[in-house]
Structures are given as C-alpha cells and as structure tokens.
Amino acid sequence: MKKILITGAAGFLGSHLCDRFVKEGFYVIGMDNLITGDLRNIEHLFKLKNFEFYNHDVSKFVHVPGKLDYILHFASPASPIDYLKIPIQTLKVGSLGTHNLLGLAKEKKARILIASTSEVYGDPLVHPQSEEYYGNVNTIGPRGVYDEAKRFQESITMAYHTYHGLETRIVRIFNTYGPRMRLNDGRVVPAFIGQSLRGEDLTIFGDGLQTRSFCYVDDQVEGIYRLLFSDYVYPINIGNPDEITIKDFAEEIINLTETDQKVIYKPLPTDDPLQRQPDITKAKEILGWEPKVDRYEGMKLTLDYFKRFSQEELQKSEHRDFS
Ligand code: UDP
Numbered sequence: 001m002k003k004i005l006i007t008g009a010a011g012f013l014g015s016h017l018c019d020r021f022v023k024e025g026f027y028v029i030g031m032d033n034l035i036t037g038d039l040r041n042i043e044h045l046f047k048l049k050n051f052e053f054y055n056h057d058v059s060k061f062v063h064v065p066g067k068l069d070y071i072l073h074f075a076s077p078a079s080p081i082d083y084l085k086i087p088i089q090t091l092k093v094g095s096l097g098t099h100n101l102l103g104l105a106k107e108k109k110a111r112i113l114i115a116s117t118s119e120v121y122g123d124p125l126v127h128p129q130s131e132e133y134y135g136n137v138n139t140i141g142p143r144g145v146y147d148e149a150k151r152f153q154e155s156i157t158m159a160y161h162t163y164h165g166l167e168t169r170i171v172r173i174f175n176t177y178g179p180r181m182r183l184n185d186g187r188v189v190p191a192f193i194g195q196s197l198r199g200e201d202l203t204i205f206g207d208g209l210q211t212r213s214f215c216y217v218d219d220q221v222e223g224i225y226r227l228l229f230s231d232y233v234y235p236i237n238i239g240n241p242d243e244i245t246i247k248d249f250a251e252e253i254i255n256l257t258e259t260d261q262k263v264i265y266k267p268l269p270t271d272d273p274l275q276r277q278p279d280i281t282k283a284k285e286i287l288g289w290e291p292k293v294d295r296y297e298g299m300k301l302t303l304d305y306f307k308r309f310s311q312e313e314l315q316k317s318e319h320r321d322f323s
Contacts, residue, residue, distance in 0.1 A: 005101075014032065031056050058075050073114050084142055095156075172237045174215055194319060205246070226288070
C-alpha cells in the first residue's frame with residue numbers, strides 16, 4: 001500500500017484530498033496543527049484502517065516513521081483575514097514548514113507536491129494569468145506574508161529539485177470553493193452564503209467590479225491528483241477560467257438562496273487584486289484536465305452544505321471583515 005502524508009489535512013482542501021487518497025487505496029497520514037483546520041472535516045476518516053492523524057505544526061521538525069511515498073503540503077492559512085491575524089505563522093508554514101517537508105521528502109525519497117497559489121501573481125498586470133507571468137506583489141502589504149511565503153516555497157522546491165534531484169510538483173491554486181470551507185474565514189463564498197442564511201445584507205468590498213474565477217473543489221482535487229502522477233515539475237495553474245465580478249456574484253448568491261438581501265459597500269482591502277482569471281492551457285495540454293462543474297451547480301452543493309448548520313452555529317460565525 002502506497003503511503004502519503006497530507007499536511008493541512010483538517011482544512012478545506014486538505015480534507016478533500018484525504019478523502020480522495022483514502023478512496024484510491026492509499027495509506028493516508030493527515031497532519032494539522034488545527035490553527036485554522038477543523039477536525040470535523042476528517043472525523044469520518046478516523047475509523048478507517050488506512051488513515052491516521054498527527055496533530056503537529058510543520059514549522060517544527062517533522063518526523064514520520066517508516067516509509068513514505070508521497071507528500072502533499074497543503075498546510076497554510078488561506079484567507080486574507082487569517083493572514084492579518086496570524087501573519088508570522090503564515091510566513092513560517094510556507095517557508096520553514098516547506099523546508100522541513102522537503103527535507104523529509106529527501107530522506108524518504110518521496111515525491112512531494114506543494115500547494116502554491118494565484119497570489120504569487122499578486123495584483124496582476126497581465127490578464128488572464130499564465131504560468132510565465134512573474135507577478136506584481138507588494139512584499140510588505142497585508143497579503144505579502146502569504147504571497148512571499150508561497151513565492152519562497154516555489155523557489156526552495158525548485159532548488160531541491162535541481163540541486164538534490166527531488167521529485168517535486170507545484171500547483172498554483174486559484175480561488176476554490178465547496179463544502180467544508182470555514183463559515184467565518186472571511187472568504188467571499190462562505191461570507192456571502194453565511195450572510196444570506198443569517199438574513200444579513202451582503203458586504204461587497206470596493207465597487208464590486210473586481211473579478212474572481214471560482215473552481216469547485218472536486219475539480220481542483222482532480223487537477224492536483226493528475227499533477228501528482230504526471231512528470232511535470234514546473235508550476236501549473238489549476239482553476240476555473242469562468243470569471244465574474246464580485247457584484248454579479250453577490251446577485252447570483254441572492255438568487256440562489258432565494259432571499260431578498262441587499263448589498264452594502266465597504267472599503268476595498270489593501271492590495272485586493274482587481275482581476276483574476278487562470279490561463280489553464282498548460283493544465284489542459286499536460287494533464288488533460290479542465291473543470292467540469294459549473295458555478296451554479298457547485299454553489300448549490302456548497303449552499304446545501306451550509307444549510308445543514310443550525311441557526312445557532314450560523315449566528316456564532318458572524319461575518320468577519322477588515323474594519
Ligand atoms: N469580498 C467581498 N465581500 C466579502 C468578502 C470578500 O466583496 O465579504 C471580496 C474581496 O474583497 C475580494 C473577493 O471578494 O475582492 C474575493 O475575496 P476572497 O477573500 O474570497 O479571496 P481572494 O481575495 O484571496 O481572492
């Protein structure tokens with residue numbers, strides 16, 4: 001049985017990856033320090049023979065006994081509000097954490113896939129963003145702690161590949177959504193759905209003309225799975241190119257939830273990218289991958305998940321913003 005370590009296992013993407021690899025017959029070790037992760041996302045896996053969980057911070061030395069075939073490094077805060085709250089941990093998990101996991105991969109002769117992000121493109125001056133674009137990042141802005149940690153992560157990963165011959169893969173993940181996002185992580189999908197379900201107005205930051213392109217989690221997981229087993233060592237974009245303004249997205253959520261909420265406008269956070277859309281030519285050509293789930297279908301599945309929360313839980317998770 002092939003053995004895989006998944007860091008950030010109790011988080012949104014990490015938990016879906018655990019599900020996928022368990023289903024594919026791997027022995028999965030999930031690791032998380034639970035700063036932003038939630039054990040409820042993986043509690044259904046604890047009874048399985050091919051799953052175990054380590055509560056550990058990967059910024060500290062990582063030890064896994066026995067053999068290891070693959071590592072997926074998905075541990076990191078992933079929302080702008082979280083980076084503001086825990087900037088040092090965000091920097092450490094992307095830099096020191098990645099270094100530790102690369103060291104572990106080298107020791108075990110394991111293949112390692114690193115979760116990078118569209119944030120490496122910063123507030124992009126090129127549209128859509130292809131992997132060749134070097135980005136436009138403010139190193140000292142509020143997002144800098146995440147963006148620069150992820151850029152460093154890509155550099156050190158390539159260095160381990162070229163210098164040590166390590167088998168490495170780098171995925172640049174664009175906005176991804178679905179069940180198990182944290183209701184109060186501040187990201188726009190849970191924010192708008194949470195506000196609708198609580199009967200609050202939807203808060204649009206800025207004029208709402210900034211764009212994002214949302215990828216359903218199952219599509220994202222499929223792209224990552226294909227990348228891990230491909231031969232491609234350079235960064236590759238995985239995301240859904242279907243671009244929408246945040247204003248139109250708010251309308252879609254209001255229609256979907258069949259509520260009559262209004263939208264209200266708040267100031268645009270510093271360095272909030274004005275437009276974002278992945279160029280997925282490489283993913284199509286190299287991995288034979290493209291997204292299958294359209295936004296209406298994916299948002300409906302996501303809404304169904306959040307509808308299962310009780311009113312009490314919904315009220316507890318009040319909207320977080322930058323003010
Ligand atoms: N956003 C918004 N209202 C909210 C939360 C987010 O208008 O309550 C905006 C945010 O300013 C950004 C977009 O939605 O322009 C996506 O935000 P998110 O935090 O989900 O991701 P990111 O900015 O990292 O793409």
